[in-house]
Amino acid sequence: MEQVVETHVLEEILDKNGRNKSSIISILQDIQEKYRYIPKEVFSYLAEKLDMSTAKIYGVATFYENFSLEAKGRYIIKICDGTACHVRKSIPILETLYKELKLSKEKITTDDLLFTVETVSCLGACGLAPVVTVNDKVYGAMTPDKTIALLNELREEVKHAENEK
Template identity: 65%
Template sequence: MYSINEIDEIISSHGNDQSSIIAILHDVQSKYNYIPEDCLEYISNKLDISPTKAFGIVTFYENFSLEPKGRYIIKICDGTACHVRKSTPILEALKKELKLTDGKKTTDDLMFTLETVSCLGACGLAPVITINDKVYGKMTPEHVVELLNSLKEEK
């Protein structure tokens, strides 16, 4: 759940300016790991922007999400270098361990979100994943399961 006071602080920090909507949405996304739809409506009203336009911005940019994301956001690269170096078995191991499907990307406990990306820019370390933007290279299905287990233990 988001706080109106926190949202107001974010909006104020950007000068209550319509032209700052992307920066405002980015800050909200950073704080909550997603943008709640009613929060988006609140922001659009505060900035005097139509809710449709605000929704269009959020759905246009891939980094924004209207769905809650997990505490740990795992991105697995499926670019050419990673794909050739067998990123698919790593993806399958992640899905199996987290009990996720193509349609379900976040665990029920909101601990993990799994996303496939085109490139993470670390081709020399392929296959690569990131967890909350920390890079893990030369991954294997076994190593990724060990990594998940260590994160679960930290919980």
């Protein structure tokens, strides 16, 4: 269920960044902010508009770890597995996320593009271990039960937003 890339959105991003080769990182950041990843069809479009090779743009997008070429969910859940979190049982939380969302180490995003689960080495909140973030909001002292409650809250938030449309 991939998103359709809209040409007018790309044009607005290019205009905002000055249609400059030197702005490629900012352009890619803006595209990723809009779509939550960098869709493959963007590369040839940008190459044409910026007079750059597709390979060069792809090289920039794959060099920086913060860029993603895979579709990500509306909610990006990061589970810390650093030492403090691991010792305080982050793995059962990860297993709960995988089970509840029908995901795995290989399949990290739900089919409806609602959730993406990523494991990270450290979130820098060791005193709150074990820690989960949802779109960079920190949730400390997590347990499998708190994780299920958090997922239910997020699902309700989506239902509420859809009902307001």
